[in-house]
Amino acid sequence: MRQGVAMADGRELLRARFGMDVPGAEVPDAIAGLLDRRVVRRYTDQAVPDPLLDALLAAAQSAPAKSDLQQYSVVVMRDRARIRQVADWIKTMDWIATAPVFLVWCGDMRRGQRLCDLHGMPHANNNLDTFLNTAVDCALAMGQFMAAADAVGLGTCPISYVRSHIERVSPLLRLPSGVYPVAGLTVGWPAFRRPVSMRLPPSVVVHRERYDDTALADAVGAYDERRRARDPVAAGSLKNNDVYPSREGVGWSENVARQLSVPERFGFAAYLKTKGFDLA
Numbered sequence: 001m002r003q004g005v006a007m008a009d010g011r012e013l014l015r016a017r018f019g020m021d022v023p024g025a026e027v028p029d030a031i032a033g034l035l036d037r038r039v040v041r042r043y044t045d046q047a048v049p050d051p052l053l054d055a056l057l058a059a060a061q062s063a064p065a066k067s068d069l070q071q072y073s074v075v076v077m078r079d080r081a082r083i084r085q086v087a088d089w090i091k092t093m094d095w096i097a098t099a100p101v102f103l104v105w106c107g108d109m110r111r112g113q114r115l116c117d118l119h120g121m122p123h124a125n126n127n128l129d130t131f132l133n134t135a136v137d138c139a140l141a142m143g144q145f146m147a148a149a150d151a152v153g154l155g156t157c158p159i160s161y162v163r164s165h166i167e168r169v170s171p172l173l174r175l176p177s178g179v180y181p182v183a184g185l186t187v188g189w190p191a192f193r194r195p196v197s198m199r200l201p202p203s204v205v206v207h208r209e210r211y212d213d214t215a216l217a218d219a220v221g222a223y224d225e226r227r228r229a230r231d232p233v234a235a236g237s238l239k240n241n242d243v244y245p246s247r248e249g250v251g252w253s254e255n256v257a258r259q260l261s262v263p264e265r266f267g268f269a270a271y272l273k274t275k276g277f278d279l280a
């Protein structure tokens with residue numbers, strides 16, 4: 001079990017997560033750890049034993065999968081030099097190289113294609129729906145892995161940046177046609193735990209009976225203020241400084257807009273095409 005972390009009571013956990021009280025919510029002990037989770041971005045030298053890693057991977061494989069098709073794969077990297085290679089390609093996240101384990105979670109249409117082939121049938125589902133199903137199966141398994149790792153005191157951090165260097169990561173892992181990385185995941189024993197990252201209030205994310213975002217602007221304004229008071233956006237975290245001026249006091253929502261106003265990884269669809277995906 002996680003060591004050295006005093007588990008606060010449910011109300012404190014909610015206040016830490018949202019920067020405000022969440023009236024009505026009662027946190028059972030069994031989910032306290034989930035409310036307290038956070039990514040870990042630096043690891044000790046302590047090894048992650050194979051039997052434990054295999055158990056965590058089994059927990060990940062216990063996640064639900066669309067139609068029981070199980071359309072994902074995970075590549076386990078333990079070779080320090082190869083993990084460092086990925087960190088060097090990414091450049092801005094040198095702490096990745098401190099992780100004793102690096103997992104690359106992949107959407108996998110190939111296995112289904114091979115199963116059709118093995119049974120002498122055509123694979124007639126190379127389409128956007130299958131792409132989405134592979135990504136969802138993969139993300140659910142990765143999420144379950146993260147929860148399991150957290151429960152035993154390990155730390156993890158997903159790494160979407162493997163997709164920013166897909167033309168190198170894909171051959172490094174020999175990803176064949178029909179297989180693409182969704183995200184990397186660093187795994188190791190935490191060198192330190194960052195503070196909990198504050199989330200949007202439930203009123204913005206949770207809709208009752210029907211979707212309603214009429215109160216978005218006010219709710220997000222208040223959220224920006226709560227985040228600014230606890231954890232202001234650091235100069236180094238400002239998005240797209242080459243497009244927008246770097247200045248003090250940028251809130252979470254403005255930083256989101258700064259990021260989303262500039263296209264990211266627009267070559268991904270072209271990459272998927274080279275891997276045989278038909279997204280029509």
Ligand SMILES: Cc1cc2nc3c(=O)[nH]c(=O)nc-3n(C[C@H](O)[C@H](O)[C@H](O)COP(=O)(O)O)c2cc1C
Pocket residue numbers: 037038039041093157158159160161162183196197
């Ligand atoms: C799909 C996905 C990709 C992510 N990619 C990266 C990444 O490339 N580098 C990184 O440092 N964090 C990455 N993160 C971690 C997020 O930045 C982090 O979850 C977020 O800031 C909230 O912090 P918390 O998880 O501690 O609450 C990723 C998270 C997800 C879910």
